[in-house]
Amino acid sequence: MPSALPDGEPVPADGALPASALAGAADRPLGFYLHVPYCATRCGYCDFNTYTATELRGTGGVLASRDNYADTLADEVRLARKVLGDDPREVRTVFVGGGTPTLLAASDLVRMLHAIREEFGLAKDAEVTTEANPETVDPAYLAELREGGFNRISFGMQSARPHVLKILDRTHTPGRPEACVAEARAAGFAHVNLDLIYGTPGESDDDWRASLDAALGAGPDHVSAYALIVEEGTQLARRIRRGEVPMTDDDVHADRYLITEEVLSGAGFEWYEVSNWATSEAGRCLHNELYWRGADWWGAGPGAHSHVGGVRWWNVKHPGAYAAALAEGRTPGAGREVLAAEDQRVERILLELRLREGVPLSLLRERGLAAARRALAEGLLQEEPYGAGRAVLTLRGRLLADAVVRDLVD
């Protein structure tokens, strides 16, 4: 979640949604994203909404601290219940992200989940994920999460190489993430993901292969591999600007991506989104698929984004302001946008084209169809699905997805 909030219209004080947003809701899955805005230290490449202080004060002296955070967040879950009214849906997915969720006690994470269970109920086969920092968990912690209802865990591994981790300011010791996977498996987690970053300045092709091999060796059923994005305003951006660290060339990113595909597919993984691979259907992250398929989700926590029935909104960023709003019974929503039909069409194209299933050609207009034919001829779309009425990217096309989208939306 990038830290800059979009421009939008204000959210009503009670957080009420337009009636249109709730129409047909029963047919869409509902998920919850819970944001934990705390980190032990800020990493040099990170521009997420996260804070290293343990206590932050909001207006009127309202205290937002790590200690009472789970309760504050539970307040928003209760607000969600009010806003969604008699929406009968049980929650399909819960994803706790950050920040560093595992800086909180396992019992806090479980308490947050419990609030959802109480207000909405969890579907029988609900996917419940938390992100975890390898240095902040141990078998007891993992067991407590598992016990409390978590069944999927995602570790930030980033790299197996110390010099790469150093550029990223990651503090964990190499080898620790792999050990975490084993501990999670032992605790009974069916699904384990490792997050990796490629294209860090100073990383070689061999470093990257080594990271992939190390990750695979640990036996996760899901791998996310992201090209390093140097966001404006981060420490890393400043270091690159000052010439202390070289900027990674786009061609290098392309090479690393091809290596990723080669290594992961060789190990039995399949891509299902541009930056995500899984060993099976069941290994996919269902929560993320809700984002990509226009489902409903409620993002709770400072700076969290939500989407319900074509309305997107986002919360105030500062934990103090967030806590203060909830303490006063107001929505923490900072702004929202109600998507027009064309916005929704464009979003569908730009999100679904990133998926293995691609975009139905029926979503395209005449010029978009002509562009799709060109993309097919240029080898950016796959022949077979195209014949079946879907635009699905080839490997080369995945690397040029944004360029293809720009033409398809015409």
Place this chain on the structure above:
Amino acid sequence: MPATPSHVPEPSRTDPALIRNFCIIAHIDHGKSTLADRMLQLTGVVEQRQMRAQYLDRMDIERERGITIKSQAVRLPWAPTHDPGNTHILNMIDTPGHVDFTYEVSRSLAACEGTILLVDAAQGIEAQTLANLYLAMENDLTIIPVLNKIDLPAAQPEKFADELANLIGCDPSEVLKVSAKTGLGVEALLDRAVEKIPAPVGVADAPARAMIFDSVYDSYRGVVTYVRVIDGKLNRRERIRMMSTGATHELLEIGTNSPEMLPADGLGVGEVGYLITGVKDVRQSKVGDTVTSQVKGATEALGGYKDPKPMVFSGLYPLDGSDYPELREALDKLQLNDAALVYEPETSAALGFGFRVGFLGLLHLDVIRERLEREFGLDLIATAPNVVYRVIMEDGAEITVTNPSEFPEGKIAEVYEPVVRATILAPTEFIGAIMELCQTRRGALLGMDYLSEDRVEIRYTLPLAEIVFDFFDQLKSKTRGYASLDYEPTGEQSSSLVKVDILLHGDKVDAFSAITHKDQAYAYGVRLVAKLRELIPRQNFEVPVQAAIGSRVIARETIRAIRKDVLAKCYGGDISRKRKLLEKQKEGKKRMKMVGSVEVPQEAFIAVLSSDDSSGPGKSKK
């Protein structure tokens, strides 16, 4: 401030002996407009509270750049200090101060008997001023040398008085010293004008003959024509005839400017004023033409009339193709006020529909382009300016090329290009640098004269095409800004010229074609190809960029195919941002021109085609 003098002679009833017609020759920046302001105040024609700086400069661009593009004439009553009972009429004719408008300057000078040569006491005379001074001398005008800005700490009045005295052959003590800013010495200057400038001489009872020295379109009144009556008298309500075309018009209004328009009964011998006939297009009222009465009119026109001839051409294209009709309309409107502006529709494979526009010179081009963008809100691409070539084929056919892409392919016997006589004034320490620059620009030295111990005048024959292409910038940078330049067309010469084409992905881009000397073709090709490689973003496929003469490739670069164009992450909070980014990128895409299958950003066209921002002498003003 003196009040308006008493017994002011009225227009049409002014004894020519009391009239003094003069203009001010000055380099931009040397204070002409400020001096004019002081004169307006001293003679009382503009009240103190209405005064604003550069009162006579009407267009925004004129005031901003401190240059006068269109001239004006103001009737100023002045009772000389030594003879206060005898109010004279001073007609101050404002001249355009730029090399592009030499013809208009020459007509303004032809309307005068005298000129004030105004020179900055801290800088000395500049090349354009010198050129206009020579013009004035050829017209036998009485010259009143004046040094301005003597209140500046950097002023060197003694040194530059000597320089002026040398140039015009007077005694240094005769050079007046004024400060237009404070008004110091301006009264003495007006007295000197009355004393030294000859009164106009004409035949009062001859058929009327008046010379047009300016013609301005006004959206309320139509064309306002400024004239100087040589012989006879023009009366209100009579019908007049333009002698070059024979067209006749009703004289709806005749009058003088003080400085606003003031109707009068007529204009007599030696008088200067304006005519309004209701015509809507300055081309019906051409600078240099002779106006006479329809009934019992003159049979012989005054000499010196010329049709303005465009020297520099450039293609003007709307950035957004749908603005083409607006561009046409805007050019039509500008032409109402600019007889020298010519244009015809042209189509470019790369740029779409536009116009090939002819200009008097680079400043004229800059001013027109700026007015189109500012007054008409158009976003334009202007192709690199080029001159007119005359190509003789081996079979004897002759082709006039105003657009490089029209340069013929077949067997060429000879190519002629226009040449100019360039005059450069600079401190002597820069002689070497200037000569080196002129040699590389195919110049031939004509001569060199020392204006004073440390200033020199260097004359060269140069191809106009070389001047059009960043010559002035180079000159300024090689002389740390000290050199000044003037040039006048002197004819044409046969040269070894070739057309260099630029190919993108194998397709010729007509807008980038250029005609260069064959010895410079290679360097030009290499430079342009390298520049394009930088400016054109990577495409989904590899794009070769080539420069070629005919079918022979002389330079090549490759734009590598883009391999990655995808955001790594797209989760819940990224979606709005990503959609907005997409919208922005789509906007950016609209500003791309498709050249064959290659997307070329407008910026690339602009960067390659515009011969840098400060291309013309007119932009030298800081």
